[in-house]
Amino acid sequence: MSARTYGLLPGAGGSAWYWHRVVPLLRERGHEAIAVDLPADDDAYGLEDYVDVVVNxxxxxxxxxxxxxxxGGLTAPLVCDRVPVSELILVNAMIPAPGESGGEWWSATGQGQAQRESDEREGRDPDAPFDPMVHFLHDVPAEVLADADAHQRDQSGTPFALPWPRDSWPDVPTRVLSSRDDRLFPVDFQVRVAQERLGITPEILPGGHLVALSRPVELVDLLVD
Structure with missing residues (x-):
């Protein structure tokens, strides 16, 4: 495959560090990799501001x-209106619907019930307080976790407040990658949402929600496939 440029958008918290295990693997394979850092902890910035940062x-x-x-699934499709994009790849991502805010996405998709059913099925207490170690970091190696706190930022609610501004999904080839062991967005939930909203059946890979930290090799294998 000829060299490509991968623009890597993080999830909540907006830290480019999330991709630090993926970037060198992409470069080893001859591609350019740009991990984007977003102003996620600043209430002054909404989705359109995130788009500006990515475009720059x-x-x-x-x-x-x-x-x-x-x-990052809320931002990436909007970037396609600003710069030429040859492919859009969603990784354990939120898939928005026209006119639906990021805050509404959770109930509109049934994420809460899906997570609850997954917790019950796998023996976790569905009523326990949210614990990042349980739902985010359970499969991240200890040596990576040791650096995680230094890069953690609180996510502002501003980007979740307004309706998603596109009236349809962009006309860009799209792939959906879903992690088999994701506890926040269980894989069967991701498959259903992707099929309902995009007509796409996800490609499944091992790992939890933060797969770029826990399974970077397997993720890169799919990204460059």
Whole structure:
């Protein structure tokens, strides 16, 4: 495969560090990788501001692939209106519907019930207080966890407040990658939402929600497939 540019969008918290295990693997395979850092902890910034940051980071490159993790799924399709994008890849991502805010997405998709059923099925207490170690970090190696706190930022609610502004999904080839062991967005939930909203059946890979930290090799294998 010829060299491509991968623009890597993080999820909630907006830290480019999330991709630090993926970037060198993509570069080893001859591709350019740009991990975008978003102003996620600043209430002054909404989705359109995130789009500006991404556009400035990736520029207008040939054969740009946008890869969006989790909440990044709200931003990446909007970037396609601003710069040429050859492929859009969603990784354990939120898939918005026209006119639906990010805040409404959770109930509209049934995420809460899906997570509850997954917790019950796998023996976790569905009524326990939210614990990042249980639903986010359960499969992230200890040596990676040791650095995680230094890169953790609280996510502002501003990008979740307004309706998603597109009236349809962009006319860009799209793939959906879903992690088999995701506890926040269980894989059967992701499959259903992707099929209902995009008519796409996800490709399944091992790992939890933060798969770029826990399974970077397997993720890169799919990204460059």
């Amino acid at each position: 980071a990736v520029g207008k490159r040939d054969d740009l692939v946008l890869v969006a993790q989790s909440m």
